[in-house]
Amino acid sequence: MSLLPLLIQPFRTLHLPPQGSFASQTVIVTGANTGLGLETARHIVALGAAKVILGVRSLLKGNAAKTDIETTTRRPGAVEVWELNLESFDSVKMFASRAAKLPKLDTAIMNAGLASAEWNLSPHGFERTIQVNVLSTSLLSLLLLPMMVKTKRGSSNATPHLVILGSDIHELAKFEERKAANILEALNDESLWKEAQAKSPVERYSVSKLLDFYLTTEIAKLVPTINGEPAVIVDVVAPGFCKSELLSREPGAPAILVFMQWLTARTLPEGSKTIVDAAVGGKEFHGKYLDHQKIRNPGVLVTSDEGVRVGKKVWGEILQVLMAVAPQIGRVTSGDL
Numbered sequence: 396m397s398l399l400p401l402l403i404q405p406f407r408t409l410h411l412p413p414q415g416s417f418a419s420q421t422v423i424v425t426g427a428n429t430g431l432g433l434e435t436a437r438h439i440v441a442l443g444a445a446k447v448i449l450g451v452r453s454l455l456k457g458n459a460a461k462t463d464i465e466t467t468t469r470r471p472g473a474v475e476v477w478e479l480n481l482e483s484f485d486s487v488k489m490f491a492s493r494a495a496k497l498p499k500l501d502t503a504i505m506n507a508g509l510a511s512a513e514w515n516l517s518p519h520g521f522e523r524t525i526q527v528n529v530l531s532t533s534l535l536s537l538l539l540l541p542m543m544v545k546t547k548r549g550s551s552n553a554t555p556h557l558v559i560l561g562s563d564i565h566e567l568a569k570f571e572e573r574k575a576a577n578i579l580e581a582l583n584d585e586s587l588w589k590e591a592q593a594k595s596p597v598e599r600y601s602v603s604k605l606l607d608f609y610l611t612t613e614i615a616k617l618v619p620t621i622n623g624e625p626a627v628i629v630d631v632v633a634p635g636f637c638k639s640e641l642l643s644r645e646p647g648a649p650a651i652l653v654f655m656q657w658l659t660a661r662t663l664p665e666g667s668k669t670i671v672d673a674a675v676g677g678k679e680f681h682g683k684y685l686d687h688q689k690i691r692n693p694g695v696l697v698t699s700d701e702g703v704r705v706g707k708k709v710w711g712e713i714l715q716v717l718m719a720v721a722p723q724i725g726r727v728t729s730g731d732l
Contacts (some may be wrong), residue, residue, distance in 0.1 A: 426507025
């Protein structure tokens with residue numbers, strides 16, 4: 396991955412789908428009280444969604460976001476705020492159980508993410524970036540998928556979308572842990588983490604985003620077809636380099652990162668257009684990687700023979716963890732949708 400994409404990014408034009416693209420839809424956006432999630436939710440409300448649910452860790456901040464969105468879009472009552480903490484499997488399951496009671500679910504956007512330059516474990520004993528960006532994101536996606544398939548079976552309207560937030564930074568991942576007998580265990584080794592981070596302060600974040608490509612590929616395979624087309628369109632999207640605090644706010648953030656962000660990064664309202672676009676695309680988007688609002692081939696650690704093999708291995712390890720905390724996903728992973 397070179398600097399060229401960053402340098403030409405300000406000259407790329409992005410678009411929003413037509414007004415009414417989300418009319419009558421019920422939409423979930425995780426991590427939606429700030430950053431790209433907030434602006435994605437704002438666009439979707441403005442484009443006519445009937446209900447947009449903000450999945451947030453802090454209800455106080457979520458309610459402030461709700462007020463902001465409804466004021467700027469002049470759509471009072473369009474937003475709901477639900478608590479969701481991706482560091483907790485229990486919180487994910489509670490959120491999904493609440494979503495299962497909705498009359499329908501048209502779109503789910505897995506935007507919430509974590510980038511940390513410090514070693515910390517989640518309450519479940521997993522390194523926090525892997526817990527949030529990979530394990531809990533996988534679990535929530537699997538728990539919401541049956542509701543989305545049900546929505547499609549009960550309606551002739553637009554096909555539901557499950558959008559997972561990736562990043563072009565996945566191409567920077569060295570991912571030496573892929574050679575381990577148990578990859579998740581290696582990712583949970585503090586000494587290996589320190590060694591990798593010393594070489595690149597964005598390594599763990601890059602790896603987590605690489606794993607998001609693996610889970611997108613595997614979840615897309617679980618989706619049944621209806622009349623020859625996927626019942627839910629599952630895709631992974633890179634919003635580009637944005638003026639988000641996700642990476643640059645961390646202590647010890649590289650000066651070059653902060654400078655390039657100032658020089659070339661997209662504004663959050665602009666970058667979030669890519670996410671909104673990924674949530675309305677046709678069947679050709681299913682299982683695909685979207686970058687700059689176009690289908691693109693991901694990096695070599697996704698597409699190569701080794702990448703395919705590693706992706707399947709990681710997914711098997713992820714499912715082993717998730718089945719222990721949420722056996723009900725067995726229905727989804729067995730193809731019973």
